[in-house]
Amino acid sequence: MGSTAPSAGENIAVLRKARGLSQAKLAREAGITLSYLSKIETGLRPATPPVVAAVARVLHVTTARVYGNPFVGPAEQMDLLNELRNTVRRHTLPRESPLSPAETTGAVQTAADLRASTQYLELLRMLPALLGQTTASALDSRGEATAWGYVADVYSCAYTVAHRLAQPDLADMIVSRQMWAAQQTWNPSAEAAAAWNEAGTYQSAGQYEDGLAIIERAISRYEAVPASGPFRTIHLGSLHLRGVVLASRAKDANATRDHLRHAWTLAETLPDGRDLVQHHLTFGRGNTALYELASHVELDAPDRAVQMSGSLIASPPAGLKPNRLGRLYIDVARARLAVRDYAGAEEALNAAHAVAPQMAQIHPMGREVLRVLIVMHQRSKPGLLAMAKRAGLAS
Structure with a gap:
C-alpha cells in the first residue's frame, strides 16, 4: 500500500516476532482467535481498543506502543x-x-x-x-x-x-x-472533571477495571456533595458516560447498562433537549445517545449501533460540537464495517474527516477502519486513498 505510518496491526506483527511468539501463542494468551489475529495483522480486521489492550499485556508493551505514532517525519x-x-x-x-x-x-x-x-x-x-x-x-x-x-x-x-x-x-x-x-x-465540579480525565488515562492504557474504580469513587464523592442544578448534572452524568466506555470495553454488559441507566435519568432532567458544556464536559440526551451507540460497538452488537445511527446522523443532536460529532461518525464507521456495509463505513469516515479533520486523521479507530477499507479495496477507490494520504497511511 505504500504505507508511511505503521498501523496497529503491523506493529503487532513486528512486536510479536521480536518476542519470538507465534501467531497461535499470542492469540491464545490474548484471548482471541488465531484467525482474528491473522486478519488484524494483515489489515482485514481493525485492531479494537480491547484487543490492543490484551495484546499489549502479552507483549509487555504499552497500548501506545502498539498504536504507534500517527505522525510521519519531523x-x-x-x-x-x-x-x-x-x-x-x-x-x-x-x-x-x-x-x-x-x-x-x-x-x-x-x-x-x-x-x-x-x-x-x-x-x-x-x-x-x-x-x-x-x-x-x-x-x-x-x-x-x-x-x-x-x-x-x-x-x-x-x-x-x-x-x-x-x-x-x-x-x-x-x-x-x-x-x-x-x-x-x-470546587467539587472541578475535581470531578479532573477525575474524568484521570479515568481517561486508564482507558487509554487498556486498564478498564482500574478506570472504573476511579469513576465509581468520583461518583460516590460527588453524590455526597449537597448541591443541585444543571452543572451538577453535567459532571455527574459525564462521569457515568466515562463509566459506559470503560465498562463496555471491559465487556461488562451489566455495568454498562447500569451507567447508561443513570446517565439517561440525569440527561432527562436537563431542559430544552440541548447538551450543555461545563469544564469541557459535554452532557445531555445527545451525547448520552452517542455513548450508548459506541457501547453497542464495544459489546459486539454492531447491528444495534447501526440501527441507532440512522436518526442520529439524519438529525445530529443540538449542542454537540465537532469533537463529539466526529467521534459519532467514527463509531458509526466501525459499526458499518462490522456488518460489512463497506460503502456506509466509507461514507461515515468521510463525514468524520469533514466535521473534525484533525481528529479523524489521528484517531486510532478512524485509522483502523480506513486501513481495512484500503486493504479490501486494494487502493481502487480514489476517495479512500485521499483519506489515507491525509492520515499518513499511504504515500
Whole structure:
C-alpha cells in the first residue's frame, strides 16, 4: 500500500516476532482467535481498543506502543509538545506574566473553542504560554477559586491534546497537575472533571477495571456533595458516560447498562433537549445517545449501533460540537464495517474527516477502519486513498 505510518496491526506483527511468539501463542494468551489475529495483522480486521489492550499485556508493551505514532517525519507538533511538557513540569514556576481577569476569560474560552472544534495543532501552539499565564494569575490571586478553576480548565485542554496526539506519559503528568489545580478551587465540579480525565488515562492504557474504580469513587464523592442544578448534572452524568466506555470495553454488559441507566435519568432532567458544556464536559440526551451507540460497538452488537445511527446522523443532536460529532461518525464507521456495509463505513469516515479533520486523521479507530477499507479495496477507490494520504497511511 505504500504505507508511511505503521498501523496497529503491523506493529503487532513486528512486536510479536521480536518476542519470538507465534501467531497461535499470542492469540491464545490474548484471548482471541488465531484467525482474528491473522486478519488484524494483515489489515482485514481493525485492531479494537480491547484487543490492543490484551495484546499489549502479552507483549509487555504499552497500548501506545502498539498504536504507534500517527505522525510521519519531523513535525511542528513534536517541538510544541516538548515545550508543553517543559511547562507542565515546572508547574509552580511559571515564566509568564499574569493576565487580567478579562484576558484570562477570553483566552480560556478560545482554548475551549479550539478543543471543541478539534483544532489540536492550533490549540497546542497557545497552551504553553496560556498555562504559564493562568498559573501566574492564580498564584497571585491568594487562593481565589475562579482563578484556579481556569488553570484546571486549561490543563483539561492540554490533556485532550496529549491524549489525541498519542503522548500517554504527558497525559498522565497533565492529569496530576489538573488534580492539583482543582484541589485549590475547593470546587467539587472541578475535581470531578479532573477525575474524568484521570479515568481517561486508564482507558487509554487498556486498564478498564482500574478506570472504573476511579469513576465509581468520583461518583460516590460527588453524590455526597449537597448541591443541585444543571452543572451538577453535567459532571455527574459525564462521569457515568466515562463509566459506559470503560465498562463496555471491559465487556461488562451489566455495568454498562447500569451507567447508561443513570446517565439517561440525569440527561432527562436537563431542559430544552440541548447538551450543555461545563469544564469541557459535554452532557445531555445527545451525547448520552452517542455513548450508548459506541457501547453497542464495544459489546459486539454492531447491528444495534447501526440501527441507532440512522436518526442520529439524519438529525445530529443540538449542542454537540465537532469533537463529539466526529467521534459519532467514527463509531458509526466501525459499526458499518462490522456488518460489512463497506460503502456506509466509507461514507461515515468521510463525514468524520469533514466535521473534525484533525481528529479523524489521528484517531486510532478512524485509522483502523480506513486501513481495512484500503486493504479490501486494494487502493481502487480514489476517495479512500485521499483519506489515507491525509492520515499518513499511504504515500
